[in-house]
Amino acid sequence: MSLYLALDTATDLGSVALGEPGVVLHEIAIPPRRHAAEVMPAVVAVLGRADRSWADVAGVVLADGPGSFTGLRIGLGTVKGLLAAWPHLTLHTVPSLLGAAWSARHLADTVAALYDALRGDVFAGVYAFPEGRVHTVVRPLLVGVSELSRLPAPGVALGDGALAHAGPVRTWCGREPLPLAEGAPRAGALLELMAAPGAATLVDDVDRFEPAYGRRAAAQDRWEEKHGRALPDPTGR
Numbered sequence: 321m322s323l324y325l326a327l328d329t330a331t332d333l334g335s336v337a338l339g340e341p342g343v344v345l346h347e348i349a350i351p352p353r354r355h356a357a358e359v360m361p362a363v364v365a366v367l368g369r370a371d372r373s374w375a376d377v378a379g380v381v382l383a384d385g386p387g388s389f390t391g392l393r394i395g396l397g398t399v400k401g402l403l404a405a406w407p408h409l410t411l412h413t414v415p416s417l418l419g420a421a422w423s424a425r426h427l428a429d430t431v432a433a434l435y436d437a438l439r440g441d442v443f444a445g446v447y448a449f450p451e452g453r454v455h456t457v458v459r460p461l462l463v464g465v466s467e468l469s470r471l472p473a474p475g476v477a478l479g480d481g482a483l484a485h486a487g488p489v490r491t492w493c494g495r496e497p498l499p500l501a502e503g504a505p506r507a508g509a510l511l512e513l514m515a516a517p518g519a520a521t522l523v524d525d526v527d528r529f530e531p532a533y534g535r536r537a538a539a540q541d542r543w544e545e546k547h548g549r550a551l552p553d554p555t556g557r
Contacts, residue, residue: 322378323370324514325363325402326507329355329395330387330416330531331435331480336362337507338370338377342515344508345370355394363398379410381510381520386443386460386534387416387435396531403526411523415532417445417460418519419509420479424502425449428475430457432493433503434482440465442481443534446474454518462534468492478503 323345326337334350336359346369348362367373382399385392403409420433425447435443442465446458458471465485474493482489482497489497513519523529 323372323376324379324381324412324511325366325377326381326510327359327363327395327398328383328416328419328505328507328510329359329391329398330383330385331391331505332388333505334359334391335505335507336366337511338366338372339508339511342512344511347506347508355391359394359398363402374406374409377406377409379412381412381414381514382531383416383419383505383507383510384413385416385532386437386462389533392531392533396529400526411526411529412514412520413523413529413531414510414513414520415445415460416505417443417479418447418454418456419513420503420505421445421447422449422509422513422516423504423506424476424478424498427498427502430472430474430476432458432471432474432477432482434477434479434485434489434497436479436481436484437462437534442468442485444468444471444481446472449516452516454513454516456518460532460534 328335332352334355337344337347339345346366350358380399417433421431424431430448432446437443441462444463445460448455465488469492477489477493478498
């Protein structure tokens with residue numbers, strides 16, 4: 321089996337893992353808000369623990385959002401740097417919310433993962449895992465907490481967004497949201513999901529790839545409001 325490096329920097333709870341599709345060999349958590357400083361040392365550490373080099377790694381799997389704009393940019397920059405240095409690496413992506421929902425797949429027929437998007441909104445996705453496969457009930461989207469009831473009700477909900485809005489979530493799914501430990505993002509989950517049909521996507525054009533931010537950066541909104549025009553794209557795309 322081929323080795324893959326997994327990175328999840330979509331939320332404050334970042335992590336790095338090394339393993340094969342369906343198997344996690346080593347995993348390291350990154351301290352909150354330390355992604356920029358700690359992600360590469362964690363990458364080096366998991367390779368060292370496995371006594372492997374980059375020649376042994378076939379590719380990278382990345383949690384590609386939605387989530388923190390800054391966190392996703394750090395993950396993207398790290399991955400593009402790695403692929404530039406080792407061109408043989410491939411890139412696969414898994415939605416961040418799917419990675420979180422995977423941890424509760426044995427607790428209910430359908431699992432909702434919610435990340436707090438602030439401003440009374442959440443990033444939400446709803447998934448089912450029949451016979452180890454992935455069925456997307458609701459694709460990741462930005463939704464107001466007051467609008468959750470319009471989405472299909474899951475059997476259970478998890479994530480910091482579910483905890484931050486426990487009342488509406490309780491009304492929506494009929495039970496308390498799971499503690500954060502049950503749905504904390506894990507890079508290892510991305511490796512496990514590589515073995516689940518319908519979970520991971522191969523990125524063909526890494527240069528043009530962008531994560532699913534879910535919402536534009538607040539800094540972009542302020543710039544456009546100040547200048548009265550769209551923020552120019554420096555790539556010309």
